[in-house]
Each structure stands twice: as C-alpha cells, then as structure tokens.
Amino acid sequence: SISTVGFPVEVGHLDLDHDDHEYDLDRLMVFGRGFFDGSLSVDPADLHRASVDFGGGQATPAKLMAVLRPGSVNDVVKLVKAAYESRRGFPVSARGHGHSTNGQARPYSSAPGIVIEMSNYNNKNVMTTMMKPPNVVIDGGDHRGSYVDVWGGELWIEVLKASMEHGLAPKSWTDYLYLSVGGTLSNGGISGQAFNHGPQIANVHELDVVTGKGELLTCSEEQNTDLFHGVLGGLGQFGIITRARIALEPAPQRVRWVRVLYSNFHDFTKDQEYLISLHGKPNSERFDYVEGFVIVDEGLINNWRSSFFSSPRNPIKFTSFGVNNGGVIYSLEITRNYDESTSHAVDQEVEALLKKLNYIPSSVFTTDLPYMDFLDRVHKAELKLRSKGLWEVPHPWLNLFVPKSRIADFDIGVFKGILGNKTSGPILIYPMNKNKWDHRDSVVTPDEEVFYLVALLKSALDSGDETQSLEYLSNQNRRILNFCDEAGIKVKQYLPHHSTEEEWKGHFGEINWERFVKRKVEYDPRRILATGQRIFAPQF
Template identity: 70%
Template structure:
C-alpha cells in the first residue's frame, strides 16, 4: 500500500512539474474570474522582484482581481486540484527577502489597480474604516482625513499595503502608546488556504483572526480590514535632540514611553530614535531635518564618538497652539540630552506622517532608491540593549554604515500575545533596524556582499552573547530556524497552518513550510 502511494505521489509530482507552465489557465476557466489572470511576460517580470532586491522568482501567472471573490476562486482552484500551485499576495512590493514571491504559482497583485478596491468606508459614529487589503496607507489617511479622523498607529513609510503591514505587525513611533497596527484592527475579511472567504474578529472565527494578525501571510490573504480611528490632529511639533551617552539616551526613551500609564500626564505622541555612527547620516532618507555643518554637531563628532538622536513629536490642534510651547518645554526639562542640540519644526500632520516619501522622491531622482536593501530588523530585550551599543554600534559597524539605524522602545503590554507575531519576553523591548542600501560606488563597505556579511556578524554576535533577539520582518531558510524563532509559539503556529492552509498553498516565499507541490517523495 505504501509503495503504491509513493508511486502515485511521484507520478502526480511529475505531472505538476511537466505541466507547471500552463495549468493555472487550464484550471481556471475564463468565466470563473471577474478580473484578469495574466501570463504576459511583462506582468510576470513586474512581480518577480521586490524592494529588497536580494532575490527574484518568476511566477507562472499574475492575477489582477476584481473582487475578494476572485482571490477566493483562485486559491480554491489550487486547493481542490490534484495539481496544487502556490499563491502569494503582493501589495506595493516592499518585502525585503522575496516573501511575496512564488516561483511555482500565481502572484495576486493586490495594489496598484483600482478595479478590485472598493473605496474606503468610514464610520464616524463607530470610529473605524473598512479598507481593501491592497489599499495603501497613504490612501487610507487621505480618505479618513475627509472626516477629521485618522488611524491610531502607523509605519514610518505610508506607501505600503494594509494587508502587508498587518501580516507583519506595523510599527512606528506611536506603537509604545497605541500598540502596533495589528492591535488596532477590529475585523478582517480573509481568504484562507482552502479558498474560503471568512469574516473574523474577536467575536467570530477568533482563532483565524489572531492567526492572521502578524501571521506572515501563512493562514489567509487579507481582502478587507476594519481599522480603528481617532480624531486627527492638525499639526505636529517635531523635535530632535542629541546624546553622546547611550545610557542617558535609553533611559530617556524608556521614561517617555512609561508615561502612557498615566492618563492625565503630559506625553509625547511619537517616540523614536536613531544611531549616528557616520556624520553623513545625520540627514538620511527618512528625513532632512538639520544641517551636519551645525557647530555643535561638528564638535561632538570631532573625537569620532557615536551619537544618538532622540526623535519625538507632539500632536496638536491649531486651537491649542499657544499651549504647545509650555507642554513641550515641560517635557524636555525632564530629559538628559546635550544642551543646545534641540532642533524643532512645526508642520501639518499629513506632512509629518508622509515625511519618508518626500525623501524617496529625491533619491529616485538620483537613481538611489531602487538599489538592493539588505535590511536587518531586530526586536531586542531592554535588559540587553546596552550589549548592542558596545558590540555593534561601537564595534562591528566601525565608523561607517550605509543607511539609518533606528532604535526605539515599545511596551509589550500593547501587543496581544494571541496574535502570531513573536516578541522578546520582557515588558519593554527595542526595535533596532539596520536600514542600509547597497551601492556600487567603489566603496567596499557599501557593497551588498559586505553589508550581508555584516548582518550575519550582528546575528552571530547576538547568538554568541545569548541575546534573545527576534527578527522583525523575519527571514530564515530552514524550518529549524523558524522553529527557534517562534519558540513556544511554534506548536500553535504549525497547528493553525494545518487548520487554515493544510496544503501549504499560501506565502511560499516565507519558506516556513515546504510547499505541497515541492515535497520530496523520498522523505515521506
């Protein structure tokens, strides 16, 4: 019986391999879809690379859906067929390591074409917005601002899809107070790996709801999300101050994020920071803020020391503009930054949230945006953050890097442990993000090979020192590594996979589970 099964399986696998280039159109009849399934080479190439620029994979076809039903029909056609093919959802293509690619199936292009996307629907009374999973956050913002409302939690870059960030977590300087974006989602509409179109929330299909939030696309494709809103401020007081002492810098950051526990206390609405190991990175692609020729900065860099920049913001309305000076001054008096290093600007709320896009346009004009991005994002326990300062910022990196290094703390209490994402097991943990760009400019320290090797050095340093980091936007190549990443959550994560995507159809680019169509018969 076993021999017969293995033989049958091998024959099926051979059929899949031989027929790989044509069977999606064979399985999906033209009348099954409202949208368009394309095998045009230009369409295929357009989804075969991502922002990371580190890998490529050409799918067999690209689906441009006209509705969530198209997404469900495509996935169901794979699930019910003897010739299973992979399905990956792609938003704005801002993945780093090919997570939204598939070389043995169909990419669903969720963003960039309006036919599939119903307009965002805002409920002023209940303070939420319903949006298509492929909607970009910048468009969500524009739609909600028409009602004087805005989502509570953001990412630093708004040209990302709602489904894409919710599949990871979605973090920025508001996460210490409001939690990540996945903590601000009331309801989801999801196409599971069985091709079922399911509405899920805390009150219905709860297991699927928590699985999908931070689930890396493994359990379902998000076709609609209901996002919590708040009253939108009109203006932002945006401030940067500098530190030369790492302990003072982190103590101030941790103090600021602790204020959320005091409802009546004055507090900043946004807390981030970055490390300056290279004077040229005082201004970076995230924002252009102050001049590196400032005499204070020049003198601080004279001895080659590392600087730390605290980046904070206070939201306000024009009606209380007179009070903002006093509130900010009172907060700044409690901090231990270097006197005379305050840099302040006031700008509209939209301009603050969309600050990275303005820098993007400048870099695109210089052909410096579409380059490889060997990013490394780590969640680091508060108790070990000083180790990264000594061993990485002042050690491995030397005095030069090729992109900003973000560092800011978050409160674990704002994250729901029932969701799929994993974080360090401490009440406060830091994001440390090495957002580097590889350039071919003759400088070895900016080459892709050098930066990828440096990333591995950083990871080995953490492993050798037993710093229990977790990767954000994680990337691993073996299931054993994924099991270590998820730790105690692995059993739950794999059980959810068996329940919601038993044939391993979805998100093969994450390389967490072996695709059903690529199983090794000899290993059965």
C-alpha cells in the first residue's frame, strides 16, 4: 500500500557534508544539472522573493542557499532526501503562495536552507510550473463521488476554474482563492461554508506526501492514516504535500448574497449560532455560507471590503441605525446558492430564514451574482488595493478561535475595549461547529462545541499616524492575547505564531503536543521541514 519513489544513486554522491555552504551549493548545482527536472536558482531576486511573505514584517532576512522550482514530484523527493541524508543536514521549506504573515514559509535556522517554490507564478501571474493541471474525475465510483486531483502548489482559483468546466466545485473554501492547496491544507482552510462542510482539511480524500526522510507516500483514511491526519493542519511539519484529492459537488450557478446589521452583540451571535445549527438540513432550509464583520470604526463600513453597503457618494452613517458615536456595529453576511431551475423559490426561502433573525430592520443589503464571482470576491478588493499601493504593506494579522462561552467577554474587552473605535482593516467573526473537525488532524481548536473565528486583518501604514504603524499594531495584538490570558478566555491561534516551545505546548495542549512530537520524530526526525514555523529548534 506504500508507494515509494525509487531514488537515484547519484544522491549518494552529492556529499552535502562540507562545512562550507557555498561548497554544498556548488555540489548541488553541478549535480542539479540534469539531476532536477526543474531548476535550482541562486539568483538574488529569486532568493529575496522566497524569503518575504504577505506579512512583510520580518526583521531579519532568511538565510537561503537556493530556490528549487520543481519540475516533477521526483525533484521534491530528491531535494528532501539530499537534505536528510547529508551528514550535517539543511532546512527545506515548501512555499505555496507565500501568504503567511510570520515567515512560516521560509527556513529559520543558522544554516542556510532551500525553498521549494511549489506555486510558481511569474510576474504576469502565469503559472510556470511543469506540473500537471488539476484532473477532475466525475463520480469516482465509490461512495465519495466526484473529486479533483491537484498538485500541492496549485492555487485554489485554478482548482475552481478546472472543476467548473465540469459543472463541479470543491465544497469548502477560504475567502481568498490565490492561496495554495498545500498551504491552506497545512493550516485548515476556513470560510463561511465551514459550519456545514467543515474546513478544507475535512474535504480531502487522499494526499501524496514527501516526508522529511524523502519518502513519497500516499496517505488517506485507508492507508498511512496517521500521516494523513498529521499533515492536515500540520503546519508543514511532517511532509510536503505534492498531490491532494479534493471532494467536489455540483457547482451552483448563482449566489444570493445578503448582509444585515446589528447593534446588539447578543442578538448578532444568537442569530449566527442559530444559523450554523441548521447544518445538515436541506439546502432550502439553511444558508450555504455564514460569516460576519465587526465594524468598530465608522470609516470602515464604507471601505473596500464593505463597499457592498454604500457608494462613495452615499456613505452609511452609524447613527442611521441607531448606533451612537463610540458604538460598534456588527454585520451578518449570508448567502444562498441556487440554479436557474430553482430560482423561483429563492426569494421566498431567503425571506423565510431572514424572518427568524433579529437584525436592524432597515439594514438589509442584497446582491446577486455568479458563483465564481462570489467565491473570487476578495481578489477584486486585492486589485483595488494594489492599484493604490495598499496591498504590499506589512500585515500584522491576528486570527483567533474563541470559544462560544466567552465571545461576549471578547466583545467587551477587545472590540469595545482595546481597539478603541479604531481599526486598520476588516474584522471577521463567524462561528463553526467543532463536530465538523476531525480530532485526529493536527490543527487545534477550542474545547467547545461551537467556537468563533475572529480575524483581525490589519494593514500597517507609514502614514505618520502612530496608531497605524507596524509596531503599534503588533503591540495591540500582544495586548489582545494578554487580555485573553488574564481573563481566562481559552483562545487558540489560527495560523499560529509562537516563538518558544512553552508557547507551542500551550497551543497544542499536553495530549496533542505529545502526538505532534511523536509524529515529528516519525516523519521528520532531522527537523528539516518548515522550520519557519519555529516549532522545533533545527539541529544544524
């Protein structure tokens, strides 16, 4: 049941044991000629690109020997095996689209490492990898139905496009689609569908993984099960995902997209929790997507992510919804998918569900658009921000899973407290059901049946306003974490960033930490992979 790719004997001659990294690199380059199907680059521009990420705030540049653009799965095997077999070892980091915010996709060690560029988009945003495009299989023959096999570095937008050609689509999403399959499966992958379908990691049938020993293993619920669950949400610690088999469903044609506002946090969360309790019900009796925003700052309701509500000429005022200065407003965002054949029923069904909710009556905003446009909505915002030079700025993001029992305390302490009516980016908030998450996966969530994602998606600006600076916003994140700690709110970081082993132990909890360490010893004993997560101290 284990498929292991044979390894060419030349690796034995690579002899990457010299103290001088330049020497090692030379050896790799020499053997790399004709050795790798792709290319190994030492071009400073490539090294620079591979060492920065969306967070943009790393203080020290990564130490990089080279960037590998794999031309085949075998290239990934060869490189990891070379790192594993060399006497001294060197770190290897898979990089998806580099949309981490704390250097997770680059090596972190005193020895220079190599980045494997899994998603190789060039400047014109064209995929230049030699990898096979997504392969859609309609009704795969077993009870699991249709699926798509994709390269681990594939971006979700490409997975969507390929699936839609067959009238199909993955079930669970992230808000933004220019993220790689391997990158999001290493974390979880969540959006407003997670209450119903679980995170993206709950919608994967099978993976091909190159472990830290350089073995290529196929893993699933049936074979190499521990590796399968270890890799899902495993922060890249146990292997590099080279192929993922992702569940598909018939793609809806259109989306009815509704936003309503609340001034009362209790009403807002009660309605969100009611809506996610409808998971598993027939489509006609629930929404397909449930998210929400916290708007602590009047300016933000009219910004890019909320342009839905208003036009620049007709800005929305908090006071028009009975919210005084200093107040906070909450926006519930829900969608219903439908096809032309069911369009006649949509109005009534949406109306019936809305009647059960307690929002501010005058605050219903509705729009209707093709499914693809809805899923790709954040990309439009990206293009707008890029045109204003506001995309490539530091992003000190903080993503937290907050247990339902303490979300009201979080509201008082953070949204109405620490943020002080001022934010520097959207704040997402939506609940999920823990029973849709597989406890065997590596990702950790709070110990409650329902928990919320709170995503503080901040952009730091060099505007002269101290409260928009990277330092201020990073400090504010620390204050939020301290507040939770002191108030006993047992949050878990999503896309976690910790610096000490103690913090990681606290993140995982004792039992999960033991399992995580055991898996590391088993699958990446030399601690070669994803050192940028800073979980295990590198040994070279």
